Amino acid sequence: MLIKTVFAGFGGQGVLSMGLNLAQAAMLEGKNVTYLPSYGAEVRGGTANCTVAVSDEEIASPVASSPDFIVAMNQPSLVRFQNQIQSGGVLFINSSLIEAEIPRGDIEIVRVPANSIAEELGSPKSANMVMLGAFTKKSNLVSVSSVIEELKSTLKKKQKLIAINQKALMIGYDLV
Amino acid sequence: MNGNSAIGEAAIRAGCQCYFGYPITPQNELTEYMATHLSRRKGCSFIQAESEIAAINMVYGASLAGSRAMTSSSSPGISLKQEGISYLAACELPAVIINMSRGGPGLGSISASQSDYFQATRGGGHGDYRTIVLAPSSGQELADLTHRAFDLADKYLVPVIVLGDAMLGQMMEPIEFKHEAPDELPVRSNALRGAKGRPSRIIKTFTSKPAELEEINWSLFRRYQLIKKEETAYEAFMVEDARLVVVAFGIAARIAKGAIKNARSNGLRVGMLRPITLWPFPSQKLKDLSKKTKDFLVFEMNMGQMIEDVQLALEGKGAVYFYGRPGGVIPTPTEVSRVISRHYYQKGLKSAK
Amino acid sequence: MRKVYTRPRSLKRVPFHYCPGCGHSIVHRVMTELIDEMHLQDRIIGIPPPGCSVFAYHYFDVDMAESAHGRGAAVATGIKRAYPEVMVFTYQGDGDLAAIGTAETIHAANRGERITAIFINNAVYGMTGGQMAPTTLSEQVTTTTPYGRDVNLEGYPVKMSEMVALVRGAVYIERTAVNSPANIRKTKKAIRKALQSQIDGLGFSLVEILSPCPTNWKMTPLESWQWIDKEMTKEFPLGVIKDITGKTDAD
Known part of the structure; x- marks a missing residue:
């Protein structure tokens, strides 16, 4: 089994940390994993994406020609990646920011209003966690408990942030 | 841990005592890693130098004094370091130079490229010299080959280049570090530390007698032949x-x-x-x-x-x-x-x- | 009979290759006397530059290593950081320290590196045959300023010592000359103080020495001594430029 996922969005939307969280959760579960970030010269507001490959065997290429899963957090990312996704793959779209119809019938589409949910929670920056929750459930690559464990080790002592992010994650998880 | 940080950790575990560098994307995590983890270690030194040229010359100085020393940069910065690399090769001083290369020529781009192959293997600096060039292809190899670079540099008294790229530097993979940092390293026999209990020593190549330099070149050449015989590595x-x-x-x-x-x-x-x-x-x-x-x-x-x-x-x-x-x-x-x-x-x- | 003058122990028994009247031999003599007097012979490393004084390592009987042009301060930094127990001095000319090595010098000073720079200012590139140096005086004729240095085209003589003095990590800076017995004595005193500040771990020290180059100035040795007094010291006045070592003079 070799599964490749691309997370894409604006810089600052937390797409790299989504990918990193998945990669580290997979590592925690003893899987082979590569995490490959790619970003523009801007620190905020540019485009950002990362590729995570998870496998039971040695991973040859960390680059994805045709990913199994794509998580698009904004419109430009959708435009860029929607044709690359493998037939039978799953496309996760942040429906708070993306309204477009997807002209492909050979893939499954999961719509998550990540921003609206995060705003209702009073933590707009947690939109990525809402999406990651939904992704974790649907993709079944890693267990949600590994994702939470990783979240805790990344945020260390920031209890408040852990609580709100965990909450966002679980709302996303229960959504699909 | 991304590839850049893995190099830093591997270097420290290889006994790297001195790191001198200058920021350039896409290898900044390495410089930052050394600032965090090397600078406060006992007997170690970290400097964010005023330029890549200064950094490689500090490495030259630290190597003169017998230290395991390293610098890192990315393509345009490596161009600047060529002067120092030539001097290191000439004076038979070990050093490790990391190039997390990016697109060129000129300022180029910050994404991964392999366009520094000629520069690394042909010796971008002046004079008749060679550098060992190691090319890792995974996070694990970044760590392993960084360690090996220090050993080879000391074994043959040559500068060793680790030629990575932006992608290897940014990528994260599980990495196993196979060594613990040594408490103390033996002092290299050609170290310059003051002429205590021995005659004073000169480390130089400059000579006004061509025959002398010819002998230096022959001696380097014989060592390069030995390296060719002993150290060629590949994966089939x-x-x-x-x-x-x-x-x-x-x-x-x-x-x-x-x-x-x-x-x-x-x-x-x-x-x-x-x-x-x-x-x-x-x-x-x-x-x-x-x-x-x-x-x-x-x-x-x-x-x-x-x-x-x-x-x-x-x-x-x-x-x-x-x-x-x-x-x-x-x-x-x-x-x-x-x-x-x-x-x-x-x-x-x-x-x- | 009491011996009053002899070759310093740390000066090798090798004839100097320098031109008649050149200041390098005097500075070498002064420095090796100090190395003996301060008991530094087995714990000091010298970094000579490319240039006429590249062969300094044939004369100083201490550990020495060559440096690329202008990089002396960076090389010295590397040595000192790797092995702080040792003393380090660079020996640099005006092209080396004040042109190609400006950045290395200023930043080593700014970090307060515990190193001592011996800066030989002879207002000309000596070994390459008398081209304009950063310290070449206005209207001075050199092989690359055949009509005299025109400040509108070639800029002004660089006052490196004054520039370095502005940097906080520099603790002792003095400009001297080696064109008279009195000035030579002052030079020795200045270098002693600079080395002492390094021994005391205070920071960066620099002694700029106005030094005659009769060959490239196309003068007799005597004329060149006089030219330093008459012309060079107008642009480069002698004296202590900065001293925050908190020490009074040794003698």
Whole structure:
């Protein structure tokens, strides 16, 4: 089994940390994993994406020609990646920011209003966690408990942030 | 831990005592790692230098004093370090230089490229010298080869270049560090620490007598011959029955491996030779392969640099094709698969005996 | 009979290759006397530059290593950081320290590196045959300013010592000359103080020495001594430029 996922969005939307969280959760579960970030010269507001490959065997290429899963957090990312996704793959779209119809019938589409949910929670920056929750459930690559464990080790002592992010994650998880 | 940080950790565990660097994307995590983890270690020193030129010359100084010293940069910064590398080679001083290369020429781009192959293997600096060049292709190898770079540098008293790229530097993979940092290292016999209990010592190459410099050049040459004999390293992947052998190094080899696995699953007999030392280049292995395989596809993330070494090694005993993407473009395994199939079918390798 | 003058122990028994009247031999003599007097011979490393004084390592009987042009301060930094127990001095000319090595010098000073720079200012590139140096005086004729240095085209003489003095990590800077017995004595005193500030771990020290180059100035040795007094010291006045070592003079 070799599964490749691309997370894409604006810089600052937390797409790299989504990918990193998945990669580290997979590592925690003893899987082979590569995490490959790619970003523009801007620190905020540019485009950002990362590729995570998870496998039971040695991973040859960390680059994805045709990913199994794509998580698009904004419109430009959708435009860029929607044709690359493998037939039978799953496309996760942040429906708070993306309204477009997807002209492909050979893939499954999961719509998550990540921003609206995060705003209702009073933590707009947690939109990525809402999406990651939904992704974790649907993709079944890693267990949600590994994702939470990783979240805790990344945020260390920031209890408040852990609580709100965990909450966002679980709302996303229960959504699909 | 990303690749850049892994190099830092591996260097510290190899006993690196001095790191001098200057910020440049895409290797800043390494400089930052050393600032955090090396600067406060006992007997160690970290300086964010005023330039890459100053940094390599500080490395030269630290190496003079017998220290395990390292600097790192990315392509444009490595151009600036060439002066110091030439002096290190001339004065027989060990040092480790990391190049997490990016697109060029000029300011180029900040994404991964392999366009510094010539610079690394031909010696971008002046004079008749060689540097050992190690080309890792995974996070684990970044760590292992960084450690090896320090050992080789000390063993042969030469500067060693680790040629990575932006992608290896940014990528994260599980990495196992196989060594603990040593408490103390033995003092190198040619260290300059003041003439206590021995005659004073001069470390230099400059001479007004050409015959003297000729002898220095011969002595370096003999050492380079020894390195060629002892230290050439490569990975041969599925070459035994291969009708087409892909030659690729570093991250390109990683991408090619994915493509070769695809090709194999479609019944194409394709293998790969991945030089781990770019200098010395595994010429003999290529020559051996050419007894069975007649077709070679060189794949590089540049416009064709290593291909010259492949052609030289084969001495015309095989057909050499090239596929390259320059400028920091990252090719996908599918793209490389297509190139492999096209050559495979066009050259009639499918029906070959 | 009491011996009153002899070759310093740390000066090798090798004839100097320098031109008659050149200041390098005097500075070498002064420095090796100090190395003896301060008991530094087995714990000091010298970094000579490319240039006429590249062969300084044939004369100083201490550990020495060559440096690329202008990089002395960076090389010295590397040595000192790797092995702080040792003393380090650079020996640099005006092209080396004040042109190609400006950045290395200023930043080593700014970090307060515990190193001592001996800065030989002879207003000209000596070994390459008398081209304009950053310290070449206005209207001075050199092989690359055949019509005299025109400040509108070639800029002004660089006052490196004054520039370095502005940097906080520099603790002791003095400009001296070696054109008279009195000035030579002052030079020795200045270098002693600079080395002492390094021994005391106070920071960066620099002694700029106005030094005659009769060959490239196309003068007799005597004329060149006089030219330093008459012309060079107008642009480069002698004296202590900065002293925050908090020490009074040794003698």
